Amino acid sequence: MPLTIQNVIDELRSSVPTINNTVDILMAGQPDTEVRGIAVSFMPTQQVIEEAITKGANLLITHEPLSYSHRHDDKLVENDQVFLKKQQLLEDSGIAVFRYHDYCHQKQPDIIMTGLLEALEWEANLVEMLSIAAVLEFSSMTVSDVAAHVKQKLGMPFLRITGDLSTPCSRAGILVGYRGGASTAIPLMREHNLDLLIVGEGPEWETPEYIRDAAHQGANKALLTLGHAESEEPGMRALSEELRQKYPDVPVSFIPIKPIFQIV
Amino acid sequence: MPLTIQNVIDELRSSVPTINNTVDILMAGQPDTEVRGIAVSFMPTQQVIEEAITKGANLLITHEPLSYSHRHDDKLVENDQVFLKKQQLLEDSGIAVFRYHDYCHQKQPDIIMTGLLEALEWEANLVEMLSIAAVLEFSSMTVSDVAAHVKQKLGMPFLRITGDLSTPCSRAGILVGYRGGASTAIPLMREHNLDLLIVGEGPEWETPEYIRDAAHQGANKALLTLGHAESEEPGMRALSEELRQKYPDVPVSFIPIKPIFQIV
Numbered sequence: 001m002p003l004t005i006q007n008v009i010d011e012l013r014s015s016v017p018t019i020n021n022t023v024d025i026l027m028a029g030q031p032d033t034e035v036r037g038i039a040v041s042f043m044p045t046q047q048v049i050e051e052a053i054t055k056g057a058n059l060l061i062t063h064e065p066l067s068y069s070h071r072h073d074d075k076l077v078e079n080d081q082v083f084l085k086k087q088q089l090l091e092d093s094g095i096a097v098f099r100y101h102d103y104c105h106q107k108q109p110d111i112i113m114t115g116l117l118e119a120l121e122w123e124a125n126l127v128e129m130l131s132i133a134a135v136l137e138f139s140s141m142t143v144s145d146v147a148a149h150v151k152q153k154l155g156m157p158f159l160r161i162t163g164d165l166s167t168p169c170s171r172a173g174i175l176v177g178y179r180g181g182a183s184t185a186i187p188l189m190r191e192h193n194l195d196l197l198i199v200g201e202g203p204e205w206e207t208p209e210y211i212r213d214a215a216h217q218g219a220n221k222a223l224l225t226l227g228h229a230e231s232e233e234p235g236m237r238a239l240s241e242e243l244r245q246k247y248p249d250v251p252v253s254f255i256p257i258k259p260i261f262q263i264v
Numbered sequence: 265m266p267l268t269i270q271n272v273i274d275e276l277r278s279s280v281p282t283i284n285n286t287v288d289i290l291m292a293g294q295p296d297t298e299v300r301g302i303a304v305s306f307m308p309t310q311q312v313i314e315e316a317i318t319k320g321a322n323l324l325i326t327h328e329p330l331s332y333s334h335r336h337d338d339k340l341v342e343n344d345q346v347f348l349k350k351q352q353l354l355e356d357s358g359i360a361v362f363r364y365h366d367y368c369h370q371k372q373p374d375i376i377m378t379g380l381l382e383a384l385e386w387e388a389n390l391v392e393m394l395s396i397a398a399v400l401e402f403s404s405m406t407v408s409d410v411a412a413h414v415k416q417k418l419g420m421p422f423l424r425i426t427g428d429l430s431t432p433c434s435r436a437g438i439l440v441g442y443r444g445g446a447s448t449a450i451p452l453m454r455e456h457n458l459d460l461l462i463v464g465e466g467p468e469w470e471t472p473e474y475i476r477d478a479a480h481q482g483a484n485k486a487l488l489t490l491g492h493a494e495s496e497e498p499g500m501r502a503l504s505e506e507l508r509q510k511y512p513d514v515p516v517s518f519i520p521i522k523p524i525f526q527i528v
Contacts, residue, residue, distance in 0.1 A: 073447075076446060076447060080450065161528055186340055204491060205493075212311075228469055260468055260472045262429070
């Protein structure tokens, strides 16, 4: 029996109760199409879609949306030349694009988190896996040491740091994606007695300002902001490896993206 | 008649219709206190409050909140050691802290925008002042040129850029603060035929990804992300100058903050 796109979607959604109003939808393509090749990426950029097509994939699985908004908003992109060109590419090629976001974060453990821990080679440092965060312990590490390690393991050209580079950190919390906002980050730091938060992104006037105040008061607190994609891409890479094992007869490729910001 | 804190608040709110449910509240202190000195800053950090007290101010006016959230949330900071220390400093010193946010953005022109244009020496480049954005025209400028100009005029150690540094830009839009999100930035860029957006901050998967797609498609589109504080602090500095002229008998000082991120 041929493997269809719906079969892959069902597999990705398995072992998680149905999520109502999920963003995990088929953003392009038809569910009954036979899967000839799968590409996985963090973001369905124009370039990623082109590369997926070149690699022969007819199903692209991404963590984030096509249309620059967490939920598709027709008004945002209607008659927009950039989005129209992207849609044209999708239509001309017939490639399907499925978003795998809510179901992967809901699955425990979340592959986005375990994929990041694996890429950072920090599995042995994990002391507690919470539903939305990981708590780690380090011995004799400063913020500067942790930053250097993260940059090297994730191949990142730069990192954003709040707090002092010399701050010793024995307990760190990781919050991927947009979970770096105050409502998640501040209670996590307080309740788990953390010195260091490592986040994807969040509003600048929230958690970073909390850290600034704490550091000025003399507390050992610091924040590493990785970037949204940098914090979640390793998990999508891990997903591509899982799919490769699950579907040995289907070519599965992973397409990395470049950092969204260049620092000048 | 002595000048009270309420007098200053009334002045700041004048010429704007009442805003319901505003965040522009007295976050600390009493309205009937006589004003002995005013300090103005973008953010009421622990350090800024200390400096305001040292300068003899008993009224601190800031654009952003004390408690790391756009609207104060008791649950976020109750029994939080960092916030408790900050509250203790406010109580011990008796300094009042007023937030000037909604009323200044509502006033037209918005001093946060005109203060930024003045700091950038771009008043002559302004072609249209919209309620939430400014549209500028340049001749023979690339993104790289604009970035160098912005860094120099604002004294910034770094800038985040999306798109190509060599992109020519003749029409640019400025969106201060958190207005860099897709819902404001994408329609602005489309409807005003802009090459360049200059924003405070916004979610990374929104406007930056739109720019990435546009640039990959060959369009002349780029984005400079200044940082939230960097985009709004010049306006608060301009406010301090206005207050100095309005109240010649009251000492008025401006307290700058350091960049919230260090790049390593």
